[in-house]
Amino acid sequence: MKNIFTFLLLISSIANAQYTVKGIMSPKIEKSDWIILYKLEGTKQIFVNNTSIKGDSIDINGKKEFAGNFELKIPSSAKSGAYRINYRLEGASFVDFFYNKEDVSFVFNPDYPEQSIDFLESSENKLFNEYIETISIAQQQVDSIQVAVLQNPNLDLKSHYKKAKKNVDSIQNKFIDISKKKYVAPFIKANLRSNPKGVLTSVNDYMSNLKNSYFNALDFSNKTLMNSSFLTNKILEYVFYINFSDDKKTQQKLFKQSLETVLSKIDSQPYKKDVIEFLIEEFEASKNLEIIDYLFDNQYNKLPENLQDKKFKSEKVALFITEVGRIAPDFSWKENDKTFNLSTLNDAENYVLVFWSTSCSHCLREIPLLHSYMENKKNIKVIAFALEDDSFVWENYSKTNLLGWHNVLGLNKWQNKISRTYQVSSTPSYFVLDKNKKIIAKPNEIKDVKAFFNKK
Secondary structure, eight states: OHHHHHHHHHHHHHHTOOEEEEEEESSOOSSOOEEEEEEEETTEEEEEEEEEOEEEEEEETTEEEEEEEEEEEEOTTOOSEEEEEEOOSSSOOEEEEEESSSOEEEEEOTTSHHHHOEEEEOHHHHHHHHHHHHHHHHHHHHHHHHHHHHHOTTOOOHHHHHHHHHHHHHHHHHHHHHTTTSTTHHHHHHTOOOOOSSOOOOHHHHHHHHHHHTTTTOOTTOHHHHTSSHHHHHHHHIIIIISOOSSHHHHHHHHHHHHHHHHHTOOOHHHHHHHHHHHHHHHHTTTOHHHHHHHHHHTGGGSOTTTSOHHHHHHHHHHHTTSTTSBOOOOEEEETTEEEEGGGOOSOSEEEEEEEOTTOHHHHHHHHHHHHHHTTOTTEEEEEEEEESSSHHHHHHHHHHOTTSEEEEEETGGGOHHHHHTTOOSSSEEEEEETTOBEEEOOSSHHHHHHHHHHO
16 A cells, blocks of 8 residues: 555656756846746747846856856646747747756857757757757758759769768658657658759759658648647748749749648648738738738638637738728818718829828928929829817918818827828828829828929
């Protein structure tokens, strides 16, 4: 009975064991004292824990350096998976690692984390890092031979290529065998590059092989891969780097083709939803509205309705509603008891919509300059939208100084519904529209308005 009790106690202590993540950053970063630990699930980061960074003089490779160190407890309930520490509150500064019921510790340079990280504890991470370092060197040898032949097809490097490829295959098989029953096994298997059997002499053949074989080793249904940054990084590489063109029109076409290829490989609808949202936010950075629209119209809106996030959709629509290329949001106003709508105006080839205010000193300087500039521009009409707390000053000013314009009063100033729709945060704010009310420019100042029309 005593032995059984001891055994049960041992099992219980193992089940409730708490592990730690320790790190040393050299040199210590400034203006940041916090480490935040996340678990990666799909394209999302799930908060786990946080702690402060302590500065200390530490012996690193026989030298005394002032470094930052930290220690985080991983809850006993935490599952094995891919984890991330963020160490700068501004900017994407992080280290990814694997956790599989063992302590993890590492040293890294916070400015070059991927190139500098060295794991001191954790068999899983040590193995994966050793694999990445070894396979990368071998693959570089294959790539250098291939590049040399592409630059000079007359070179006879077939035997060198065959030997280098055999070395890559040997290393890959070795680590696949070593990693059996390890958490990192799927990542090692999925990292395999499909090198052609023989060296290629044509750039087109090389790129075609790279594109067609890129996903050969990737299993988009593997939950271990899905709950890490591995698949998303591969997707980004394929969409933004493998499919690249200097020509803008061709690039847009390549984006659509590559996105179609990637998303067709994902069967899990919840994961596909996460990936589409992730990609929309990636294209958000470059304000690529054509591709964002494509992702919504051809991918996101075709997901099961219960998976679509209405809040996400509405926020993205609102975010880009007044970008160049969009039709300006409609609104109405009255002039001499007659109702006008922006969408139905037809008295000019171009329009300048300017948000201004009689309480804005910059406006009182620029609006007269704009009025003077537009006096002889018969094909351009100005819609002056005044953001005011009351109508008294505006009525007198517009009737005296802004003759020939469409003058609109927007009460409640910064809380005005139309100004909020147009995301106006300062006055004056300019929008140039074509006759169909499509936004074709967003000048910053009166000089930019003039420059735009002087070029036409």
